[in-house]
Amino acid sequence: MELFDYDYLNGTASKYDTNHIHMYIEGDISRSISELSNVDMGKFVHEYVHYLQHIMTLFGLNICTAFARASILFIEYCRNKAEIILPIDLSTICSPMADYIAYFNRVKGDKTARCAVDDIEIVTQNIAKARKNKSAVEIGAYDYDYNVALESAFKFGYTCVIETMAHIIQTRINPIVQHDIVPYLSGIKIFEYITGRKVTTEQDENLIVTLCYGALQHDNPGVAFIEGAYVIKDDSITDWHVLYKRIMNNIVVIEGNKFSLKQMLINFLDRYKKYLQISIGNDLQYYNKVIENIQIEVANDRNLFLEMFFSGEIFNRELFENKLTNYYGLPFVESDKIHIFPKNLDTATLRSLEILIIRFQCGKSNTICPWYKSCSKENQEELSKISIECKENQWDKTEKCLFTEALRYFRLSDKTIIQN
Numbered sequence: 471m472e473l474f475d476y477d478y479l480n481g482t483a484s485k486y487d488t489n490h491i492h493m494y495i496e497g498d499i500s501r502s503i504s505e506l507s508n509v510d511m512g513k514f515v516h517e518y519v520h521y522l523q524h525i526m527t528l529f530g531l532n533i534c535t536a537f538a539r540a541s542i543l544f545i546e547y548c549r550n551k552a553e554i555i556l557p558i559d560l561s562t563i564c565s566p567m568a569d570y571i572a573y574f575n576r577v578k579g580d581k582t583a584r585c586a587v588d589d590i591e592i593v594t595q596n597i598a599k600a601r602k603n604k605s606a607v608e609i610g611a612y613d614y615d616y617n618v619a620l621e622s623a624f625k626f627g628y629t630c631v632i633e634t635m636a637h638i639i640q641t642r643i644n645p646i647v648q649h650d651i652v653p654y655l656s657g658i659k660i661f662e663y664i665t666g667r668k669v670t671t672e673q674d675e676n677l678i679v680t681l682c683y684g685a686l687q688h689d690n691p692g693v694a695f696i697e698g699a700y701v702i703k704d705d706s707i708t709d710w711h712v713l714y715k716r717i718m719n720n721i722v723v724i725e726g727n728k729f730s731l732k733q734m735l736i737n738f739l740d741r742y743k744k745y746l747q748i749s750i751g752n753d754l755q756y757y758n759k760v761i762e763n764i765q766i767e768v769a770n771d772r773n774l775f776l777e778m779f780f781s782g783e784i785f786n787r788e789l790f791e792n793k794l795t796n797y798y799g800l801p802f803v804e805s806d807k808i809h810i811f812p813k814n815l816d817t818a819t820l821r822s823l824e825i826l827i828i829r830f831q832c833g834k835s836n837t838i839c840p841w842y843k844s845c846s847k848e849n850q851e852e853l854s855k856i857s858i859e860c861k862e863n864q865w866d867k868t869e870k871c872l873f874t875e876a877l878r879y880f881r882l883s884d885k886t887i888i889q890n
Contacts, residue, residue, distance in 0.1 A: 486520035489537040490824035491757075491801040491817070493517045499805035503795075504787040511787070512644035514803075519636040521801050522775055526764055527686035528731070529628065531738040533574065538745035540564045544827055545749070545880055553886045557833045577690050579606035579627020583652040585620050586613040590659050593621075597696055606692045609660070627692035630656040635682035638675050643785055657682060657695060664699040676780050677702060680710040683776065684717035687731045710780060715771050732768045739765050750823065751880070756814035760799040774798075809844060822876035829864065829873070837862045837889060841872050863889065 486493050495513050499506065506514060524530030540560065547563045548554055564571070591610035600607040606627030612619050624630075634657030637649050649655060658669050661678050669675060681698045688694035698717075707713050718732040729737075739761050747754055754761070767774060774797055778784040784794065802817050803810035811817060828840045839845075839860045846856070859867040865887045867874050877883040 486517045490820050493801050493803045495805045498807050503791040508644045512640040512647055516636045516640040519639055523632050528735055528738055529686045529691055531742045535742045535745050536570055538749040541749040541823055548882055556830055556889045558830045560831055576605040577627050579625040579629045579692055581629055581653055583624040585611055585618050585623050587611040587651040588614045590663055601693050604690055624652045626656055629653045631682050631685050631691040631695050635679050638679055661699050665703045676710040680713045735768050736765045750819040754816055756816040763797050825873055826876050839864045839873050
């Protein structure tokens with residue numbers, strides 16, 4: 471979920487890629503959700519949760535909008551060059567966004583801890599420091615096996631928040647799934663530390679999931695989660711819906727103007743829609759309805775996703791496929807053996823843009839087309855399009871394929887491209 475991360479193409483771990491609305495699921499995922507095993511369904515839902523975290527929260531929408539802006543800068547850069555010299559350094563092109571990227575890296579927190587986390591300690595001053603500096607919160611930890619205590623064992627931030635939420639939801643489907651404490655169980659550890667009670671009930675898990683969602687409505691999710699846990703303790707909140715409404719109706723002041731978080735979310739969805747449309751060079755078709763659905767439910771203090779999770783409906787394969795994904799849409803879904811490509815212009819254009827951005831960042835040691843693996847898995851018609859250029863100079867390819875169509879669509883097919 472890094473702004474310019476494309477390592478998943480060569481990796482094995484499941485992940486959701488904010489940049490291009492793209493899910494990669496480790497394993498042999500079926501085309502039908504109803505046919506998935508509990509293990510694979512858990513993986514699928516885990517990554518789908520990340521998709522929702524990015525299109526349904528203020529923090530997530532900021533990331534999505536930032537990459538849409540980066541995509542616009544990338545296309546403008548390429549169109550303004552008579553010769554495109556590869557590899558392109560995307561971070562240089564996106565230098566106008568340097569402050570935002572630096573801020574994101576401060577608040578995202580750690581994916582791993584510097585010792586085993588058998589117990590934790592939160593220092594109040596560290597919360598205040600993180601709030602002031604807009605950074606993740608330093609958390610202390612004890613490793614009892616090796617008798618180690620670290621004042622700064624890990625940084626609790628955005629990554630820990632999204633993974634804690636996804637972990638809890640995944641374990642309702644596959645209770646035996648194993649995840650490291652950091653980042654996946656760190657939110658549970660912190661909730662237990664602050665409230666003074668072990669999380670053993672679904673009611674507490676529901677509060678943590680809602681708290682994670684609420685924390686992602688703030689510019690520093692790690693701080694917001696910790697402060698929210700103290701509110702839950704001090705005000706004895708037990709109902710997830712009470713917590714949800716309290717979060718979304720919270721008032722913030724921006725440049726002297728008052729906004730509820732739900733109004734800001736509606737506005738941010740409009741902003742994301744605008745930048746996403748500019749990045750793909752067309753009006754949204756598929757995701758336009760998704761954005762509209764989210765705006766309607768937010769305005770009415772509803773959240774279909776949370777409602778279905780807490781009622782258990784989300785675990786009904788048929789309801790998940792026909793109710794939830796019809797409402798929030800599907801990203802492009804890729805697994806080890808197949809991919810699920812929603813039949814719409816939005817998804818096709820985003821995938822084309824992703825292929826160009828990834829390929830144009832590659833140097834001589836890695837010149838294969840990002841779509842080559844998918845073509846190799848397809849039917850005979852797709853296999854017939856594979857040529858020697860697929861492994862190096864894709865722009866010299868004469869066969870019509872997703873890469874050559876991407877060049878044509880983004881008006882780059884007449885450019886001279888030089889690979890270094």
